[in-house]
Amino acid sequence: MALSPSSVGLRVIVFLSLLCNAFPYAPHSHRHRIANHNYRDALTKSILFFEGQRSGKLPSHQRMTWRRDSGLSDGSALHVDLVGGYYDAGDNVKFGFPMAFTTTMLSWSVIEFGGLMKSELQNAKEAIRWATDYLLKATSHPDTIYVQVGDANKDHACWERPEDMDTPRSVFKVDKNTPGSDVAGETAAALAAASIVFRKCDPSYSKTLLRRAIRVFAFADKYRGPYSGGLKMAVCPFYCSYSGYQDELLWGAAWLHKATKKPTYLNYIQVNGQILGAAQFDNTFGWDNKHVGARILLSKAFLVQKVKSLHEYKGHADNFICSVIPGAPFSSSQFTPGxxxxxxxxxxMQYVTSTSFLLLTYAKYLTSARTVVNCGGSVITAGHLRSIAKKQVDYLLGENPLRMSYMVGYGPKYPRRIHHRGSSAGGGGPLPSVATHPGKIQCHEGFAFMNSQSPNFNVLVGAVIGGPDLHDRFPDDRADYEQSEPATYINAPLVGALSYFAHSFGQL
Known part of the structure; x- marks a missing residue:
């Protein structure tokens, strides 16, 4: 039967949609054991959270309905369109450095565990695309990256819903004269990683992302320097580049090697790896320091793809693993009594989620290569790594001395007074949503709501906050931003970890 052009187009769309959801991976199975938690519910909520962080013109299918459009003139100060992207945490500033890292980690979550996400895969991809659409705008001019929108000091002097904000939407950039190899390297990594996510389902978009990643990385490498050098007054102390920019160059090159398979990036890593700190001994992975992530990522090229020249990265990755194994001979990590x-x-909690993700990802690589980690004579198996990651995720979801879930909206007991402007609303007085109070609430008026003891009325479902202290204590105090503030880079790696456990226990 002949098909009309419209029906052909429909079938192509359906086919591409299926491709978009095709990430085959059969994980180590826990299916015969009883799950401690509803990991699928937690996964759904961990992705939904990103809708609460959106800036710009919200789509018609927005599920976090108490949010409204915001930041619609962003970029106009420099005559560039910077509408969109994410607010990083509980404020109304768009910081490009953590936003790019969030994008990389969401993409890595989908690359490794997207095949397990089922119906949540499309939501995860929409969360990634909301970021990459913005990053494409931020990198639209050659040798320039717009890295921040909003005056952070003035923003933090107010307690306003993003829909109300009237603080300066100042725009800050890095360029040839004010370099930023760290933020540029991370942006290149984000674009390259996302290009892999969209390669099959949206090849045109994927190619756009990859071309931009290549250009941005070339800029990062050619004009070297930390972005907090020239932009210190704007980005510090919020997101200073404390670890330098070398880790982002290695990280960016690792992702471009994975995305392009070009020998150019393999050669770059071989020549520059040691200079960029590949063997540096540290065990902290987050928005600032990418060394550990680069080691794990490059170890796959050796373990799974048999790129012999990267053999040393297996050793570097093993050193990290040994440093976080409780009781191992070379362990250097600290744990709370719980x-x-x-x-x-x-x-x-950002380090809990990022480390858990790395443990599960490395366990996957070890399983594929049928090998183990040796820590001073102690053999550490892939199963051991999964067990440690599970204990961390289970603690986060409520298996802790306080029986407190540190994910908002998950479980019977979770933080009710999180440090988040848009969410801090309640019937007793805190900041109402635009839907219930369309009138503007001025900058300083909001602090009365911030200081209220009433629970947040606008529930930021899925938000994972900073978490308890060293002694497992948590005050649930809105003013305590160190423990009570959510952030996109806390949730991003957790998406991958929850996908693994939800599938492993037969919930997906």
Missing amino acids: GLLFKMGDSN
């Missing part, structure tokens, strides 16, 4: 990995008091 068993939570503890790196620092400010937003510690």
